[in-house]
Amino acid sequence: MGLLQSTEVLKLILGIGKDMIGQLLLYDALKLDFKKMNIPKEKTCQLCGVNPRIRAWLDAGKVPVIEKIGFEERKDNKDQVSAHWLSVALRNRRNIMLIDVREPHEWEICRLKGAEHHPVNRIKTDDFTKDLEKIIVFYCHRGVRSERTLKIFQDLGYENCRSLAGGIDAWAEAIEPDMPRY
Amino acid sequence: MSQEILLNDLFQGLSAEEVKRYSRHLSLSEVGSEGQQRLKKSKVLIVGAGGLGCPVGLYLAAAGIGQLGIIDSDVVEISNLQRQIGHSEKNLGLLKTESLAETITSINRLLRVELISDKLQHNNAPQIFQKYDVIVDCSDNFPTRYLVNDAAFFANKPLVSASVYKFQGHLSVFWPKSKGGCYRCLYPVNLPESMAPT
Numbered sequence: 001m002g003l004l005q006s007t008e009v010l011k012l013i014l015g016i017g018k019d020m021i022g023q024l025l026l027y028d029a030l031k032l033d034f035k036k037m038n039i040p041k042e043k044t045c046q047l048c049g050v051n052p053r054i055r056a057w058l059d060a061g062k063v064p065v066i067e068k069i070g071f072e073e074r075k076d077n078k079d080q081v082s083a084h085w086l087s088v089a090l091r092n093r094r095n096i097m098l099i100d101v102r103e104p105h106e107w108e109i110c111r112l113k114g115a116e117h118h119p120v121n122r123i124k125t126d127d128f129t130k131d132l133e134k135i136i137v138f139y140c141h142r143g144v145r146s147e148r149t150l151k152i153f154q155d156l157g158y159e160n161c162r163s164l165a166g167g168i169d170a171w172a173e174a175i176e177p178d179m180p181r182y
Numbered sequence: 183m184s185q186e187i188l189l190n191d192l193f194q195g196l197s198a199e200e201v202k203r204y205s206r207h208l209s210l211s212e213v214g215s216e217g218q219q220r221l222k223k224s225k226v227l228i229v230g231a232g233g234l235g236c237p238v239g240l241y242l243a244a245a246g247i248g249q250l251g252i253i254d255s256d257v258v259e260i261s262n263l264q265r266q267i268g269h270s271e272k273n274l275g276l277l278k279t280e281s282l283a284e285t286i287t288s289i290n291r292l293l294r295v296e297l298i299s300d301k302l303q304h305n306n307a308p309q310i311f312q313k314y315d316v317i318v319d320c321s322d323n324f325p326t327r328y329l330v331n332d333a334a335f336f337a338n339k340p341l342v343s344a345s346v347y348k349f350q351g352h353l354s355v356f357w358p359k360s361k362g363g364c365y366r367c368l369y370p371v372n373l374p375e376s377m378a379p380t
Contacts, residue, residue, distance in 0.1 A: 001344045001351040002237030002320070008342045008355055009238075009316050010245055013224045016212045020355040021340070022362010027351035041358060042367040047335055048358040049367075060332035061304045063325050064371045103368065121370045145371055182350055 001027065024105065026182045035180070037105055044121060079150060080165040083174040086137060090114070097128075097136045101149050102168075106141060110168060110180045120145045125156055132160050139164035139171070141182075195219045200292070204246055218246060227251040227314035229302060229330055231278040234320035234344050236268030236285075243286035243293050250286065251296040251314055254278040302326055307333040319343040331356065331365035341365075 026035045046053045098115040138146035150163040172179040207213040231254035258269045273281035279297040311333045319330045334341035340357040358364045
């Protein structure tokens with residue numbers, strides 16, 4: 001990756017070739033697979049969007065709220081489920097509602113079958129049922145965003161929801177080895 | 183001496199040694215003498231002197247970038263040596279900035295290095311970034327990545343960002359004032375205010 005990075009630096013300075021501005025390259029060493037995709041400017045971006053919250057340097061440099069969730073808080077939450085639990089549950093029950101809270105570019109790479117897509121910064125809690133017969137399972141890439149979403153839903157009184165521990169990455173590792181990882 | 187002057191005329195601004203050293207670049211029409219001098223005039227900032235920062239520093243130094251800035255506050259540990267190829271056994275315990283600078287100047291003593299053996303922070307980032315032409319994010323944690331993204335945005339500098347997790351690597355160039363999104367477009371992970379826990 002360092003070599004690719006240096007090459008892009010040289011290309012930028014020399015003004016040669018096809019630049020990678022606004023693109024994302026994904027490299028999977030085990031599969032020797034390269035994938036490239038565009039990163040569009042998001043209207044809702046807090047920095048470069050239409051109505052940014054970070055307008056001056058004073059507001060800059062902060063990690064978005066979600067990454068601040070403590071390790072202990074995550075570890076202690078009993079409503080985390082494993083990839084194995086989820087695969088068994090999906091096979092045997094019909095009352096699981098799978099919610100993917102990742103960003104659109106991640107959804108494009110891979111997703112769980114039957115999932116609905118609600119990126120975490122646009123998710124509307126009103127869209128979901130509080131029906132206890134339904135189990136809402138949130139998942140993201142590695143389990144941080146879904147855990148945070150779970151916590152917020154729980155605080156709002158949604159009692160029957162879960163978060164996939166380790167996210168879709170853990171799922172790919174344990175259940176679906178052919179799934180593209182990033 | 184006269185030969186050197188002659189070469190200087192041909193490759194304006196490059197010394198006889200540089201002409202020899204960069205001959206494989208000079209013979210490429212995409213680089214040439216003009217491109218090599220452009221590299222020589224460029225300043226590149228490397229944030230992090232670890233698994234990514236080491237190869238980036240080595241390659242850019244070899245290629246003839248004029249000035250490299252290296253930021254890192256860690257020291258070299260034995261567990262780093264398996265992948266951080268700019269450090270060596272004899273530099274265990276040394277600051278990573280100094281260790282990497284030693285290696286890269288042993289490849290190319292013609293380049294200038296600026297070592298910043300501090301953590302990149304809100305209060306030092308703007309001043310540091312403003313001096314460089316291109317920023318390379320080789321860091322290993324989220325707070326630094328958001329900070330680097332924001333500082334590059336406000337300084338309007340292209341940001342070449344990479345990361346590695348197990349067997350997966352990511353590479354992006356962010357320059358939202360030119361085109362495309364930024365690191366926060368990729369990873370907003372912000373919850374709408376309506377959902378913020380009270």
